[in-house]
Amino acid sequence: MSAQVLVMYYSKHGSVVALAEKVAIGIAQAGATAVIRSIAGFDKEQASRHPSVTLADLSQCDGLAFGSPVRFGNMAAEAKAFWDTTSSIWLKGELINKAAGVFTSS
Numbered sequence: 001m002s003a004q005v006l007v008m009y010y011s012k013h014g015s016v017v018a019l020a021e022k023v024a025i026g027i028a029q030a031g032a033t034a035v036i037r038s039i040a041g042f043d044k045e046q047a048s049r050h051p052s053v054t055l056a057d058l059s060q061c062d063g064l065a066f067g068s069p070v071r072f073g074n075m076a077a078e079a080k081a082f083w084d085t086t087s088s089i090w091l092k093g094e095l096i097n098k099a100a101g102v103f104t105s106s
Helices: 015-029 055-060 077-083 087-091
Strands: 004-009 033-038 063-071 099-105
Touching: 004 015, 004 055, 015 033, 015 063, 015 099, 055 087, 063 077
Parallel strands: 004 033, 004 063, 063 099
Antiparallel strands: none
């Protein structure tokens, strides 16, 4: 069974989603399974071509790649807001020993 790598991203204008899809291709070429999920924005009208990430996605993955645009040297507020919801699984230790990486666009 191949490793499952969660590729999660927030993208307002499309640059980061394009990177996420390239990251997923690389994961597949390495023999793992990529699962692409978006982080919902504050603008509920903004459509995404991938399902929204859930805490279960984070708990169940073997590794993750996280993407966000850079705004004033930080991740997008929408991405930060998502990470702020993860304390319940963090406290249970469900994020321990997961390989992780980041990608960004500015």
